Amino acid sequence: MQDRQFRWYGVITLFVIVAISYVDRINIAVLITDPAFLGHMGIAATDRVSQGLLATAFMVGYGVSAFVLTPFCAALFGVRKSLIMGLILWGVVTFVTPWFTGYGMLLASRILLGVSEGPLFSLASSYIKAHYEDHENGKPNSFVNMGTGLGLAVGYPFVGYLLATYAWDTSFHVLGLMNIILGIPLVIAFVRMPASYVNQAKPRSFGEAMAKVAGIARGALHTRHLVLITVLTAAVLSYLWGGSNWLPAYLKEARGFSLREMGWLASLPQYATVLAVLLGGVIIDKIERLHVPFIFMGASVGVALSVLLAISAQDRYVAAYSLIAANFCWGLMSPAIPSTVQYCSRPEHVASAFGVVNGTGSLVAGFMPAFMGAVIGALSGGAGTPGGSAAGFFAGFAMLIGTQVVVFICGLILWLRERHAPQPGMTATAA
Numbered sequence: 001m002q003d004r005q006f007r008w009y010g011v012i013t014l015f016v017i018v019a020i021s022y023v024d025r026i027n028i029a030v031l032i033t034d035p036a037f038l039g040h041m042g043i044a045a046t047d048r049v050s051q052g053l054l055a056t057a058f059m060v061g062y063g064v065s066a067f068v069l070t071p072f073c074a075a076l077f078g079v080r081k082s083l084i085m086g087l088i089l090w091g092v093v094t095f096v097t098p099w100f101t102g103y104g105m106l107l108a109s110r111i112l113l114g115v116s117e118g119p120l121f122s123l124a125s126s127y128i129k130a131h132y133e134d135h136e137n138g139k140p141n142s143f144v145n146m147g148t149g150l151g152l153a154v155g156y157p158f159v160g161y162l163l164a165t166y167a168w169d170t171s172f173h174v175l176g177l178m179n180i181i182l183g184i185p186l187v188i189a190f191v192r193m194p195a196s197y198v199n200q201a202k203p204r205s206f207g208e209a210m211a212k213v214a215g216i217a218r219g220a221l222h223t224r225h226l227v228l229i230t231v232l233t234a235a236v237l238s239y240l241w242g243g244s245n246w247l248p249a250y251l252k253e254a255r256g257f258s259l260r261e262m263g264w265l266a267s268l269p270q271y272a273t274v275l276a277v278l279l280g281g282v283i284i285d286k287i288e289r290l291h292v293p294f295i296f297m298g299a300s301v302g303v304a305l306s307v308l309l310a311i312s313a314q315d316r317y318v319a320a321y322s323l324i325a326a327n328f329c330w331g332l333m334s335p336a337i338p339s340t341v342q343y344c345s346r347p348e349h350v351a352s353a354f355g356v357v358n359g360t361g362s363l364v365a366g367f368m369p370a371f372m373g374a375v376i377g378a379l380s381g382g383a384g385t386p387g388g389s390a391a392g393f394f395a396g397f398a399m400l401i402g403t404q405v406v407v408f409i410c411g412l413i414l415w416l417r418e419r420h421a422p423q424p425g426m427t428a429t430a431a
Contacts, residue, residue: 007131009190011140014124015147017083017183021117022151023158024094024175028054028110029245030159033252033262037168042103048380048392050103052373054110055245059366061111063359065118070355079123080191087183089116095176098169118362122355125338129350130194135285137342142281142335149273149331152244156266160248164260223353224344225414232296232410233337233361238403239303239330242368244270246376246396247323254393255316265320269327276331283332284339290418295336296411302329304404311394333407340414368403372396 031037032051043050073082090113097109121144128140162171223229247269252262280299284292306326313319338354345353373396380392 006190006192008140010127010131010192011143013186013190014127014144015150016186017087018120018124018144018147019151019154020175020178020183021090021120022148023155024090024113024117024179025055025058026152026155026244027094027159027171027175028058030156030163030248031168031171033248034163034168040101040168041106042101046377048373048377049370050373052245052369052371054106055241055369056366057107057110058114059241059362059369061114062118063114063361063363063366065115066122066355066359066362067118068359069115070119070122070359071352073119073123079127079193080187082119082123083187083191084184086116086120087179087187091176091179091183093176094172094179097172118359119355121338121358122350122352125342125354126350127191127193128338129342129347135289137339138281138284138335139278140281141338141342142277142279142284145281145334145338146274146277148240148334149270149277149327151270153267153270153274156248156262156270157264160260160262223341223349223356225340225417226344226353226356228410228414228417229337229340229344230357230360232407232414233357234364235403235406235410236330236333236337237361237365238368239400241365242372242400242403243323243326243397245369246372246393250393250397251320254390255319257316257320268320269324272324272328273331273334276328277334280332281335284336289343290415292336292340293411293415293418296333296414297408299329299333300404300407300411302326302332303407304401307397307400307404311397368399372399375399 032043032054035045038045073079077085093109093113093116097106097113100106100109124144125141128137128144132140159171162174248262248266251257251265257265280295283295303326306322306329310319310322310326313322337357341354341357342350376392376396378392379395380390
């Protein structure tokens with residue numbers, strides 16, 4: 001019983017680390033509204049493409065790392081050591097970023113930050129697979145994924161407060177120290193894998209290590225419905241990264257909210273995400289496994305309709321509240337992704353399988369902020385025109401509706417395929 005209780009301490013630790021990592025990620029989304037930061041980095045205030053590419057650079061590093069480094073983490077270092085090394089690296093990168101000058105150096109730092117954070121969700125998924133059965137993994141998955149919403153909810157006003165109170169570089173220093181001082185002690189104290197994982201034989205040579213890594217990677221590629229789940233994940237993450245990176249600028253420039261209002265309004269959709277992720281995890285554990293794809297289908301419709309209302313509403317508060325509803329619907333399907341990967345893959349391949357899904361999905365989704373930036377910049381009016389940028393932002397956010405069409409179709413196909421699939425635990429051939 002004590003072991004069953006202790007495993008939740010590891011889940012809570014992973015929740016905290018995910019939350020911190022998401023504050024790191026959206027730091028730039030707030031800073032691009034600050035002229036001093038843009039001037040230091042050599043970015044024009046009207047250059048939406050360059051601003052969007054900062055998020056894309058992070059996601060490229062993140063996606064490649066999740067895909068390539070995760071098998072090495074799983075085979076050679078394990079969950080605990082990999083988390084500690086990642087926290088050290090991304091804490092240092094965040095802390096020293098203000099010392100870089102120029103747009104190219106800033107892009108490089110975002111790529112490196114993405115590389116260091118890439119294996120995080122895969123390692124979390126491996127921890128949950130090791131400690132929880134398929135019929136009880138909904139709540140721990142939802143709890144870890146709640147860190148996504150909480151990090152964004154706390155991050156927007158927190159970074160906004162630091163920006164309004166201190167110089168822009170303070171946020172980098174504070175977040176860098178948080179990663180190391182808070183994250184590492186929690187991992188050392190509470191993230192422990194079962195004895196069957198810890199006692200596995202370690203590679204005795206470089207060749208044996210590479211063979212083990214290759215075996216895990218090959219096994220991951222035999223995960224059932226791998227391609228379908230990856231496409232679905234890319235569409236789900238495209239909404240998250242497109243919406244979250246342009247939300248502060250949308251509220252401030254397209255809807256006319258002040259910097260202070262922008263901070264707390266941008267946080268409200270994220271609190272809705274936190275609540276919905278928890279609810280989604282409870283639903284997953286209550287319904288039959290075959291019905292989980294319905295969560296993707298129903299939630300995607302809710303997201304699409306809410307975003308449509310947000311960009312068509314005349315009242316700015318109605319628009320803001322509609323985005324809260326959109327994030328709530330998005331949060332419902334968030335824990336269903338790792339739960340589905342864990343269901344469709346073997347225990348020893350979970351980390352790498354989720355690395356493939358999350359890494360590839362993140363690579364594709366990482367271009368959404370840049371695409372949205374290009375649309376926003378192309379369709380915005382003159383900088384001096386009242387509401388001149390509103391049309392560009394409305395068109396950019398309309399792209400998020402298309403991502404939900406893809407989610408709905410993938411959810412429908414997944415349900416049709418699973419209807420006649422053998423009931424699990426065993427891996428079938430790749431989709």
